Amino acid sequence: MTNAAEDAYEALRSAILNGSIGPRARLGEMELSRQFGVSRTPIREALRRLTAEGLVVFQPNRGARVAEWSLSDLQDIYEIRARLESYGAALAARRIDADVLDRLDVLCDQMEELARRMGPQDLDRIATLNSELHHLVLKAAASPRLTSLLSAVVEVPLVVRAFRLYTPDALARSMAHHRDLVAALRARDAEWASSTMRAHVLAARTVLLDGMVDRPER
Numbered sequence: 779m780t781n782a783a784e785d786a787y788e789a790l791r792s793a794i795l796n797g798s799i800g801p802r803a804r805l806g807e808m809e810l811s812r813q814f815g816v817s818r819t820p821i822r823e824a825l826r827r828l829t830a831e832g833l834v835v836f837q838p839n840r841g842a843r844v845a846e847w848s849l850s851d852l853q854d855i856y857e858i859r860a861r862l863e864s865y866g867a868a869l870a871a872r873r874i875d876a877d878v879l880d881r882l883d884v885l886c887d888q889m890e891e892l893a894r895r896m897g898p899q900d901l902d903r904i905a906t907l908n909s910e911l912h913h914l915v916l917k918a919a920a921s922p923r924l925t926s927l928l929s930a931v932v933e934v935p936l937v938v939r940a941f942r943l944y945t946p947d948a949l950a951r952s953m954a955h956h957r958d959l960v961a962a963l964r965a966r967d968a969e970w971a972s973s974t975m976r977a978h979v980l981a982a983r984t985v986l987l988d989g990m991v992d993r994p995e996r
Contacts, residue, residue, distance in 0.1 A: 783823040785820075787827050789814055791824075791833065804842070806842075833845055852983065852990070856986075857983075865919075867963070868972040869919035869924070870916070870963060871965075871967055882963070885910060889908065889911075889953060892904050908941070939986065952981065958970075
């Protein structure tokens with residue numbers, strides 16, 4: 779990939795995630811080419827990558843637009859996630875290996891360090907590490923059916939967008955949830971792990987919903 783295509787992708791992705799280009803906004807190649815000072819070819823490549831990530835959708839006769847989720851969609855997605863992931867955490871508490879627990883501790887350390895800075899790139903990196911943490915817990919649950927169900931529910935762009943909306947206090951609570959979850963898993967306490975995971979997912983839902991209500995124009 780050329781530097782122009784990579785730069786266009788990063789700039790457009792950031793504009794979508796921080797809300798400066800809002801949901802349903804039309805993404806015309808010519809207009810974006812002028813805005814970012816590149817040809818239409820790197821813009822086209824950037825839109826292709828963003829479509830694969832779920833941040834952009836192509837609609838017949840309307841072209842590319844920023845993806846959107848309704849409040850009802852978000853309520854459903856996060857409630858289902860809370861139920862499924864809490865069950866997965868309970869299973870993981872009985873099955874997780876010591877080396878995976880050690881990796882979870884490292885992920886907590888890394889996220890907490892990034893949270894102290896809270897720059898846009900730091901928050902994106904936290905989203906990536908957070909996804910790894912959730913993936914490891916789900917993998918430890920050793921339930922292929924549960925993994926399949928969650929893969930149809932979890933919207934990665936939503937997770938990334940949610941972290942861009944966190945206040946310092948909300949982010950601190952999220953980090954504390956991670957620590958409590960790892961402690962519950964180490965204790966092999968399925969009920970504790972399940973309740974902590976549910977609280978963690980529903981807290982993330984509140985952050986995202988509040989962000990949408992506070993900024994309805996986006």
